Amino acid sequence: xxSGFIKGIFGLINRGDENKSDSSxxxxxxxxxxxxxxxxxxxxxxxxxxxxxxxYGIALRITGNPxxxxxxxxxxxxxxxxxxxxxxxxxxxxxxxxxxxxxxxFMHLRAExxxxxxxxLDNYVPYDEKGTLMGKIKAKDWSSRPDIIxxxxxxxxxxxxxxxxxxxSFRIVxxxxxxxxxxxxxxxxxxxxxxxxxxxxLHRARLFLRDRLSDYFDEWRKIS
Amino acid sequence: MLxxxxxxxxxxxxxxxxxxxxxxxxxxxxDMCPECMAFVMTYRRMLELTGKLKxxxxxxxxxxxxxxxxxxxxxxx
Ligand SMILES: [Zn+2]
Numbered sequence: 001x002x003s004g005f006i007k008g009i010f011g012l013i014n015r016g017d018e019n020k021s022d023s024s025x026x027x028x029x030x031x032x033x034x035x036x037x038x039x040x041x042x043x044x045x046x047x048x049x050x051x052x053x054x055x056y057g058i059a060l061r062i063t064g065n066p067x068x069x070x071x072x073x074x075x076x077x078x079x080x081x082x083x084x085x086x087x088x089x090x091x092x093x094x095x096x097x098x099x100x101x102x103x104x105x106f107m108h109l110r111a112e113x114x115x116x117x118x119x120x121l122d123n124y125v126p127y128d129e130k131g132t133l134m135g136k137i138k139a140k141d142w143s144s145r146p147d148i149i150x151x152x153x154x155x156x157x158x159x160x161x162x163x164x165x166x167x168x169s170f171r172i173v174x175x176x177x178x179x180x181x182x183x184x185x186x187x188x189x190x191x192x193x194x195x196x197x198x199x200x201x202l203h204r205a206r207l208f209l210r211d212r213l214s215d216y217f218d219e220w221r222k223i224s
Numbered sequence: 225m226l227x228x229x230x231x232x233x234x235x236x237x238x239x240x241x242x243x244x245x246x247x248x249x250x251x252x253x254x255d256m257c258p259e260c261m262a263f264v265m266t267y268r269r270m271l272e273l274t275g276k277l278k279x280x281x282x283x284x285x286x287x288x289x290x291x292x293x294x295x296x297x298x299x300x301x
Contacts, residue, residue: 041299044295044299048295052283052288052291053281053282053283056282056283056287057282060282069282070287070290070291073283073287073291074290074291074294077291077294077295078294078295078298081295081298081299125228125231126231126263127226127227127228127231130226131226131227131228131229132226132227132228132259133227133230133231133257133259133260133263134227134259135259136259137259137260137262137263137266138258138259138261138262140262141262141265141266142266142269143262143265143266143268143269144265150269150272150273151272151273151276155273156273156276156277156280159270159273159274159277160277163277178271178274178275178277179274179277179278180278181275181278199235202235203232203234203235206234206235206267206270206271207231209270209274210263210266210267210270213266213270213273214266
């Protein structure tokens with residue numbers, strides 16, 4: 001997170017005097033080159049800082065298990081060190097890291113034979129058979145609640161929990177787009193899906209989550 | 225236009241990707257339909273809320289340290 005972290009982690013093996021304000025302005029590609037060509041440990045430290053939470057977050061989201069997530073985290077960084085020299089400037093390091101992370105996470109799931117829930121969201125819709133929302137949304141409208149309630153710790157925990165109820169294939173799309181903020185195109189490359197497929201899963205996931213949040217805020221209103 | 229069309233076009237609406245005609249129709253419906261108005265508002269609020277999930281950290285100091293040691297041993301060898 002901080003320059004203290006880099007010093008703490010890599011200070012012992014870093015003989016140079018790289019400082020954080022220097023490497024933090026470099027692109028991912030520059031950092032990889034510095035690490036590969038100059039064996040610059042501070043550059044690796046900066047890559048570490050940029051990706052450690054993202055990698056762990058994705059692994060945890062897919063596997064749902066902190067021990068697996070840690071194993072994935074270690075695998076990804078070991079692969080990064082080993083394969084850094086094969087990395088070409090035109091590729092995006094982030095896409096590569098995400099892809100390795102997603103693949104390693106799914107490998108862990110399969111190894112544990114924990115298959116995804118049989119909940120299907122393919123046809124999940126909030127409207128009735130006539131295509132109307134009549135009586136379904138307005139009664140539970142929570143959009144004008146004060147920020148202190150909407151952004152409360154409990155609301156965040158509710159959404160966190162609801163995200164984990166999504167089937168895996170929806171959960172990972174949702175995480176990469178709405179939590180990590182990647183574009184649909186990037187996600188389509190990382191997951192080997194078409195852009196329409198990415199959009200469709202994201203759409204159903206959001207509809208499901210919006211409903212879950214509405215139920216949560218409605219309960220909250222009743223008891224308070 | 226039906227509520228269904230608002231729901232199915234919500235991503236395009238939020239991302240400003242709808243063509244002019246669809247956007248017009250959609251906004252006309254939303255203006256007249258309190259259910260869809262509430263749908264759009266809560267949808268937007270949800271996106272604000274989920275944006276906050278990014279700020280949370282999950283990697284504990286122990287996990288960091290074990291990874292640090294592992295990388296350090298690999299780099300030395
Ligand atoms: Zn409507």
